[in-house]
Amino acid sequence: MLTRNMKITFGALMLVILAMFMLPDFMPAVHASEAAATEATSAAAPASAAASDAAAEPVANAITFPPAPKLTEADYPTIPGVNARVMVWLVAQLHLWFGAFVVAVPMFVFIIEVIGMVTRDERYDNMAYEFIKVSITAYSLTAILGGLLSFGLILFYPDLFKYLSMIFKESMFAYALLFFAESAVLYIYYYGWHWLQGGNKKWIHLTFGLLLNAVGLQLMFLANAWTTFMMSPAAVDAAGVFNGNTWEAIHNFLWNPINIHRVVANVAYGGSVVGAYAAFKFLSAQKKEERAHYDWVGYNANFIAISALLPLPFAGYYLTAEMYAYSQQMGITLMGGVFAWIFIIQAVLIGALFLSANYYLWCGMGRSEGAYRYNPRIKYIAAVLVLAFLVWFTPHTLVLTNSELKDLGGPYHQILGVFGIMPAKNTAVNFLLTFTFLSFVFYRRANKVATVSWAAAGNAAQIALFTVGLINIVILGVYYGYFTNTVYKVAASIPQVLTTLTIIITSLVIDSFMYKGAKDVAPLHWGRMPNRSQYALFLLAVSFTWLMGLMGYVRSGIRQHWHVSNIFRDGSPDAFTPGLGYAASVVSVGTIMFMAMVIFVFWLSTISGKHVVAKGYWKEQQA
Amino acid sequence: MKNFFKTAFFSLLVIGGFWGFSNFGIPQIKPAPPPVEEKLDLGAMTMDQFIALGGKIFNGKGTCTLCHNAMGRAPMLDKVGANSEERMKDVRYKGEAKTVQEYLHESLVKPSAYVVAGFGKSGTNDTESPMPDVSGGGIGLNEAELAAVIAYLQDSSGSEVTVEIPQMDAAPAEGAAAPAEEVALKTPEEVITKHTCGMCHKILDQEGALGPDLTKIGAKRNKEYLRQAILDPEAVIAKGFSGGMMPPTYGEQMKAKELEMLVNYLAGLK
Numbered sequence A: 001m002l003t004r005n006m007k008i009t010f011g012a013l014m015l016v017i018l019a020m021f022m023l024p025d026f027m028p029a030v031h032a033s034e035a036a037a038t039e040a041t042s043a044a045a046p047a048s049a050a051a052s053d054a055a056a057e058p059v060a061n062a063i064t065f066p067p068a069p070k071l072t073e074a075d076y077p078t079i080p081g082v083n084a085r086v087m088v089w090l091v092a093q094l095h096l097w098f099g100a101f102v103v104a105v106p107m108f109v110f111i112i113e114v115i116g117m118v119t120r121d122e123r124y125d126n127m128a129y130e131f132i133k134v135s136i137t138a139y140s141l142t143a144i145l146g147g148l149l150s151f152g153l154i155l156f157y158p159d160l161f162k163y164l165s166m167i168f169k170e171s172m173f174a175y176a177l178l179f180f181a182e183s184a185v186l187y188i189y190y191y192g193w194h195w196l197q198g199g200n201k202k203w204i205h206l207t208f209g210l211l212l213n214a215v216g217l218q219l220m221f222l223a224n225a226w227t228t229f230m231m232s233p234a235a236v237d238a239a240g241v242f243n244g245n246t247w248e249a250i251h252n253f254l255w256n257p258i259n260i261h262r263v264v265a266n267v268a269y270g271g272s273v274v275g276a277y278a279a280f281k282f283l284s285a286q287k288k289e290e291r292a293h294y295d296w297v298g299y300n301a302n303f304i305a306i307s308a309l310l311p312l313p314f315a316g317y318y319l320t321a322e323m324y325a326y327s328q329q330m331g332i333t334l335m336g337g338v339f340a341w342i343f344i345i346q347a348v349l350i351g352a353l354f355l356s357a358n359y360y361l362w363c364g365m366g367r368s369e370g371a372y373r374y375n376p377r378i379k380y381i382a383a384v385l386v387l388a389f390l391v392w393f394t395p396h397t398l399v400l401t402n403s404e405l406k407d408l409g410g411p412y413h414q415i416l417g418v419f420g421i422m423p424a425k426n427t428a429v430n431f432l433l434t435f436t437f438l439s440f441v442f443y444r445r446a447n448k449v450a451t452v453s454w455a456a457a458g459n460a461a462q463i464a465l466f467t468v469g470l471i472n473i474v475i476l477g478v479y480y481g482y483f484t485n486t487v488y489k490v491a492a493s494i495p496q497v498l499t500t501l502t503i504i505i506t507s508l509v510i511d512s513f514m515y516k517g518a519k520d521v522a523p524l525h526w527g528r529m530p531n532r533s534q535y536a537l538f539l540l541a542v543s544f545t546w547l548m549g550l551m552g553y554v555r556s557g558i559r560q561h562w563h564v565s566n567i568f569r570d571g572s573p574d575a576f577t578p579g580l581g582y583a584a585s586v587v588s589v590g591t592i593m594f595m596a597m598v599i600f601v602f603w604l605s606t607i608s609g610k611h612v613v614a615k616g617y618w619k620e621q622q623a
Numbered sequence B: 001m002k003n004f005f006k007t008a009f010f011s012l013l014v015i016g017g018f019w020g021f022s023n024f025g026i027p028q029i030k031p032a033p034p035p036v037e038e039k040l041d042l043g044a045m046t047m048d049q050f051i052a053l054g055g056k057i058f059n060g061k062g063t064c065t066l067c068h069n070a071m072g073r074a075p076m077l078d079k080v081g082a083n084s085e086e087r088m089k090d091v092r093y094k095g096e097a098k099t100v101q102e103y104l105h106e107s108l109v110k111p112s113a114y115v116v117a118g119f120g121k122s123g124t125n126d127t128e129s130p131m132p133d134v135s136g137g138g139i140g141l142n143e144a145e146l147a148a149v150i151a152y153l154q155d156s157s158g159s160e161v162t163v164e165i166p167q168m169d170a171a172p173a174e175g176a177a178a179p180a181e182e183v184a185l186k187t188p189e190e191v192i193t194k195h196t197c198g199m200c201h202k203i204l205d206q207e208g209a210l211g212p213d214l215t216k217i218g219a220k221r222n223k224e225y226l227r228q229a230i231l232d233p234e235a236v237i238a239k240g241f242s243g244g245m246m247p248p249t250y251g252e253q254m255k256a257k258e259l260e261m262l263v264n265y266l267a268g269l270k
Helices: A002-021 A039-044 A047-056 A084-119 A122-156 A158-191 A199-231 A246-250 A255-284 A288-309 A312-326 A328-335 A342-367 A369-373 A375-393 A402-408 A416-420 A422-445 A455-482 A486-491 A493-514 A531-557 A580-608 B002-025 B047-059 B080-089 B100-109 B143-156 B188-194 B223-231 B256-267
Strands: A562-564
Touching: A084 A122, A084 A199, A084 A255, A084 A531, A084 A580, A122 A158, A122 A255, A122 A288, A122 A580, A158 A199, A158 A246, A158 A562, A199 A246, A199 A255, A199 A562, A255 A288, A255 A312, A255 A531, A255 A580, A255 B002, A288 A342, A288 A422, A288 A531, A312 A328, A312 A493, A342 A369, A342 A375, A342 A422, A342 A531, A342 A580, A342 B002, A369 A375, A375 A422, A416 A422, A422 A455, A422 A493, A455 A493, A531 A580, A531 B002, A580 B002, B047 B143, B080 B100, B080 B143, B100 B143, B188 B256, B223 B256
Parallel strands: none
Antiparallel strands: none
16 A cells, blocks of 8 residues: 555656656747748748748748737727726736735645644644635636636737737647646645545645646746746847747746746745735634634744745846846836836835834734843844835935935935945845844744753854844945945845845754754743734735736836837837836726735635524425 | 725725825836837938937937946947047957948947947956847837937037938939949859858858858758848857847848859758
8 A cells, every 4th residue: 555655656746747847848849940931031032942942841841930010009909998908907917916826825835734744733734724725716716817818918919919829829728738737736635635634645645736836837937938028039030030949939038037036926925915814814713712823824924925035135136137137228227217216116115015024023922921031122123124124215316306406416315325226225135134034033032942051152153143244244235335346236246145145044053953942931822912913914915915016017117118029019009108106006906906806715715614504494304 | 894894994005005105205207108210301401400310319219328328337428439449449349340430330230349348248358248239129220310320429529420311212313324233153152252251150261250160050950041041140149159240131232043052052061
């Protein structure tokens, strides 16, 4: 029996690995040679020569692709009273929010399930099940919105859809197949949860979890390829003639940077949404045990969100650097052009994210009697977080009238101007991350007393680590940012990041050894949380949703008046780039719609557990 | 249900805060509308108008000021006329220009011919420029627009304006003798020599290294590919080489017979 189960597990694992690598094989390569006889070249080449070549070489009979169409307003169908762009924008964004959630949840559900299996603590298993239960309803909504998005594109942007399908037809077909696979695996994973329990069955269940993640990620990567192709087209010539193969088009310049960024962001986002779920259930809980359970769930969700939030700025920085590397024009439009002010809004949103996540942690210290030791230090962490946020929030250039310019003595403020450039902001972000981690360290230690003999030395080492690390971050930021060549300004950000990561990883390692077998100060009081702390979880989810919407606008907006950057021009009446206020309004409406749907999903999960006995309603059955 | 409304209200409040800040807390910058193709009536233009047109393109469609500004992203062009003379003499110069006008044209369509120290792509040691070819891609200036920009650059940097206003649609003068019809070349070697393919490629007895080695190209590429590579060199860039190097004008320069002869010859190199 054991051998048989092991074989099944091994087989399923192999299937996962195969699925990860089979993607390119799904797409038969349309070789450059096949596409060479484009319309442009065939016009120049003599027909007779082409014909004789065709006879001599079967490859010359291959498919020829048309260039990107040149569209006018008349080529875009309209429906009176419907703004095509806003409609497609909202549906795409809603699809992306739900999609990000349903791709992310199985990732941490899988990890939580593994933790439950390793520790044999059933609470983890129940929590993982609860999370996947929420994502099931969200999965249906994702599919419905995906369908709506396709309809929207076909209806309002038929030529764009046709052009993209011409290039990505194989991957679109693969996407449809993978979607079936995703549904099948998700349903087995969810409905088989209680069936596949214990012993080797648990391993089989976990394998399905892994498979679910593999398929989910492949779906996202494929959709990312279509999106990034529109930003950094590959395998096409200047006229948009497809002359490569599908894999080249998928593996375009910005594909992997977006993949990495979205995987990390999705986990943080998914964590924040399930955190809001836990908060909702906590606030609705009638019983003490229920409140304790959802407090614990909320803590774990917040932990997931913070864990992914810490590396997220680095993933974003990498993506932006790659945009610059792909096209300096695109990079400058993004950071120094019309979108530059968006990063001030982004600073506010990320500030809200970090402050709410930290606030929740500080409130969580109230669960423990031992936390009082750390309470006096919280105000210093709060002060650093706010200062770091303010530096990040400081704009570089200001939009000024002539008289304002004269009063200020130039385009930059004499004192605040120095905080406007990237070295200051990089330093601020690294401080934000390090002090958020410090909050977590305090929280983790709150109810424990280390019993190892070297506890004092360990503490001293950690203090030294934080001190030296922070000094290093400041030196890298100030010296290389202001007193050396411009080239080092950006380059110094890498050792800054590495310093932050070193602090976090080394401190975690020391802490894990130091608090092994540590003594509890008192029993933890799960559920002893003020209601306002739960609103911090809501703030996290709402801010994240709004932030994703805003950054989605920027990512799409930097193409400006192009459907596909520089090769396929947007000829619609909506080809203009909307201003920030307009975009903020669309994003706000989208966030309201999303939050309404999400709260509805939470509410559904509340009523699904209720069972009313309708006395006298049903006919009595004879035994 | 009470909690449903409370959380919904709180969410609305947060969203409203973000919306309000974005609309009223930061300056509202209206992005420029998409550029519109203008019909240029060059025949009726004076040189001053032509220079003004160049300035308009420089600040607008050409998107030059995105980088060539006081922020230090790209070199300032206020002395580009005088600098051009020095740069053509610099050992790092890889172009073929002989005059300031040619140099400026080259800088616009082959920006890597000379990269000002400190402004190259990172990691290229100032051998590759981050600037795109402004005659292609999203900017797409035509020859008349390029000439206008050059005139503007010469004028604004205090140099003599040597550009002539192009007469793009002008028909040949009546009575002018038609140019003598050139006789097609007879061998592929003659075609290769005439078009100096060996300057960049390893072919015949020449050892050019700027483009791919063509001595065994037929083993890897078929005729269709080779034909396209000659007619539209930017369509597919060989691995390890950068675009923008090979002239895209061979389609106009070669006769069909010469092109086919060259393609057949290259396809036979195995």
